[in-house]
Amino acid sequence: xxGREILFENVSRFYGDVLGVNRxxxxxxxxxxxxxxxxxSGKTTLMNLMTGLLRPTQGRIDILGVPPDDPxxxxxxxxxxxQFDSFPRGMTGYQFVYSTLRLHGKxxxxxxxxxxxxxxxxxLTEAAPRKIAGYxxxxxxxxxxxxxxxxxxxxxxxxxxxxxLDPLVRAETIALFRSLAEGGSHVIISSHILHEVDAISDQxxxxxxxxxxxxxxxxxxxxxxxxxxxxxxxxxxxPSTLASRIFELDTVVEARVxxxxxxxxxxxxxxxxxxxxxxxxxxxxxxxxxxxxADDDVNSVYEYLIGPDGGSI
Amino acid sequence: MNPASWPLWRxxxxxxxxxxxxxxxxxxxxxxxxxxxxxxxVLMWTHALMNMRHGRVCDLGRDSLIFATMFxxxxxxxxxxxxxxxxxxxxxxxxxxxxxxxYYLLVPVRREVLLIGKYLAGVITTCxxxxxxxxxxxxxxxxxxxxxxxxxxxxxxGGLGHVFTYVGTAALACIGYGSVxxxxxxxxxxxxxPVVLVLLWESVNPFLPQxxxxxxxxxxxxxxxxxxxxxxxxFAFLAILGKPISPYxxxxxxxxxACASLxxxxxxxxxxxxxxxxx
Numbered sequence: 001x002x003g004r005e006i007l008f009e010n011v012s013r014f015y016g017d018v019l020g021v022n023r024x025x026x027x028x029x030x031x032x033x034x035x036x037x038x039x040x041s042g043k044t045t046l047m048n049l050m051t052g053l054l055r056p057t058q059g060r061i062d063i064l065g066v067p068p069d070d071p072x073x074x075x076x077x078x079x080x081x082x083q084f085d086s087f088p089r090g091m092t093g094y095q096f097v098y099s100t101l102r103l104h105g106k107x108x109x110x111x112x113x114x115x116x117x118x119x120x121x122x123x124l125t126e127a128a129p130r131k132i133a134g135y136x137x138x139x140x141x142x143x144x145x146x147x148x149x150x151x152x153x154x155x156x157x158x159x160x161x162x163x164x165l166d167p168l169v170r171a172e173t174i175a176l177f178r179s180l181a182e183g184g185s186h187v188i189i190s191s192h193i194l195h196e197v198d199a200i201s202d203q204x205x206x207x208x209x210x211x212x213x214x215x216x217x218x219x220x221x222x223x224x225x226x227x228x229x230x231x232x233x234x235x236x237x238x239p240s241t242l243a244s245r246i247f248e249l250d251t252v253v254e255a256r257v258x259x260x261x262x263x264x265x266x267x268x269x270x271x272x273x274x275x276x277x278x279x280x281x282x283x284x285x286x287x288x289x290x291x292x293x294a295d296d297d298v299n300s301v302y303e304y305l306i307g308p309d310g311g312s313i
Numbered sequence: 314m315n316p317a318s319w320p321l322w323r324x325x326x327x328x329x330x331x332x333x334x335x336x337x338x339x340x341x342x343x344x345x346x347x348x349x350x351x352x353x354x355v356l357m358w359t360h361a362l363m364n365m366r367h368g369r370v371c372d373l374g375r376d377s378l379i380f381a382t383m384f385x386x387x388x389x390x391x392x393x394x395x396x397x398x399x400x401x402x403x404x405x406x407x408x409x410x411x412x413x414x415x416y417y418l419l420v421p422v423r424r425e426v427l428l429i430g431k432y433l434a435g436v437i438t439t440c441x442x443x444x445x446x447x448x449x450x451x452x453x454x455x456x457x458x459x460x461x462x463x464x465x466x467x468x469x470x471g472g473l474g475h476v477f478t479y480v481g482t483a484a485l486a487c488i489g490y491g492s493v494x495x496x497x498x499x500x501x502x503x504x505x506x507p508v509v510l511v512l513l514w515e516s517v518n519p520f521l522p523q524x525x526x527x528x529x530x531x532x533x534x535x536x537x538x539x540x541x542x543x544x545x546x547x548f549a550f551l552a553i554l555g556k557p558i559s560p561y562x563x564x565x566x567x568x569x570x571a572c573a574s575l576x577x578x579x580x581x582x583x584x585x586x587x588x589x590x591x592x
Contacts, residue, residue, distance in 0.1 A: 015588070048587065051419065052418070053415060053418060053419075053586060053587040054586050054587070054588065055584075055586060069583075071418065071419075071420070071421055071422065071423065071424065072318075072421050072422065072423050073421070074421070075419060075420050075421040075422075076421050079419075080419050082415055082419075084412050084413075084415060084589065086411060086412035086413050087413060087416075088332070088336070088413045088416060089336065089340075089411070089413075090335075090336070090339065099328065099331075099332055100416070100420055102324075102328040102331070103325055103328045103329070103417070103420040103421075103422055104420055104421055105321045105324045105325055105328075105421075147416075
């Protein structure tokens with residue numbers, strides 16, 4: 001394991017004539033990276049390629065210096081929680097995690113200790129001796145997560161890991177991802193809940209119809225979307241006065257008084273310059289309450305790049 | 314191959330064996346395999362118990378010929394054949410259909426090690442089922458003849474050797490058919506196609522040119538059976554044409570077929586992808 005990044009070099013994958021992903025070039029650094037896109041955009045294909053469950057039709061993939069077709073080395077430091085909601089028949093939650101560790105070559109004592117540790121991390125200790133067949137959707141999701149993290153991987157790939165989790169467990173699970181990322185791990189998540197993606201991601205990869213349409217930190221991606229000027233919401237006591245002055249700036253393309261009459265929605269092509277100039281525009285009698293970007297989030301970026309009808313995600 | 318990896322591979326094969334053997338024996342879908350193995354046992358034991366109840370004495374020579382016929386034409390050709398179909402075709406393909414194979418592919422196990430582990434688990438399971446079936450049928454054969462005659466047959470008439478040969482032949486058939494169906498499980502999605510193809514191939518084997526005869530399991534195992542069905546008499550229509558080969562060649566040939574099938578299987582498993590949507 002020599003590299004520090006997960007690299008995709010000109011990777012394409014076709015299912016017969018059907019496109020999975022096409023000409024993907026990525027360099028994913030440590031931290032939480034979210035894959036966002038509509039159904040069929042290629043998120044799962046990308047994850048399956050990363051873990052060797054699929055082979056690329058062309059291109060090269062490198063996971064911290066190891067190719068995905070070398071499972072013996074790869075899965076020493078990679079864990080993958082797939083979206084498949086199926087399990088080996090007749091197993092308890094504990095047996096499921098324990099047997100994975102025995103396949104890693106761990107002794108009984110090591111496997112037992114690591115299995116319980118992982119089960120505790122996903123808060124499933126009480127249910128672990130029970131058969132998985134009797135688990136709820138959320139419990140099944142958590143035992144899969146325990147199986148993916150039981151060997152303490154440095155790269156964790158998670159396909160829709162928050163599906164079926166109740167709000168409390170959801171928050172705990174996100175905290176777990178955050179702690180893993182802060183420890184220097186790569187956590188790759190696909191999720192359809194955009195506000196959660198926004199809250200937890202260090203960077204996002206936006207996919208549409210098998211193509212990567214944007215990648216990087218949310219703010220950076222948003223800045224690059226030039227055809228949609230940045231929206232800034234200014235809360236103040238005299239929005240009309242401020243609006244008349246704001247139009248003096250050539251970077252502003254629109255200023256609209258908010259419906260409640262206590263704010264101003266500004267669209268600008270150069271937000272950084274706008275913030276610099278704003279102080280000069282604020283004259284006596286105008287009290288600023290807050291200034292905040294209104295569409296500098298995954299939701300807006302998604303809508304601008306993929307469209308509101310990009311499919312159900 | 315790094316020799317330092319052997320202890321790890323051994324541990325991983327054992328881990329696969331633990332998982333698979335339990336699954337193989339407890340699978341409800343495998344009940345018909347027990348039924349296939351148990352059918353001759355039930356038949357012979359019913360025959361033995363009826364004779365004992367009515368105090369009839371049987372002709373051991375004729376009964377052992379009946380057993381030889383049953384072993385060759387039911388046990389080897391059908392019971393073990395279809396038992397291996399049920400056991401080995403599902404080792405990979407069955408888990409694909411259940412969408413649980415990916416768990417094996419997401420651990421640091423070489424695909425070839427996984428293949429060997431699953432194959433050995435299948436061989437152990439089928440050997441236990443079919444060798445026990447063979448042994449229990451032979452016990453039924455001997456239990457209702459006078460003790461002296463049975464001892465004479467076992468210790469002076471070469472009967473003990475026959476018992477070991479039958480059990481060993483059943484085990485070798487499991488090894489051979491197991492490897493063939495494991496390979497075919499990778500190549501065909503529909504299990505009916507390989508079953509019909511192999512059954513047809515094995516059936517016409519006596520009529521094939523010598524070179525093609527070698528590509529068979531039945532060709533080797535039928536040469537190992539200690540009692541041949543005579544070409545005259547009641548069972549003549551079941552007699553196999555063709556000269557049997559020496560046991561050494563038969564065992565070596567069968568193991569060669571198994572190794573070749575496993576080698577081809579290893580090539581397939583390395584290319585294996587998880588794409589449940591197409592299954």
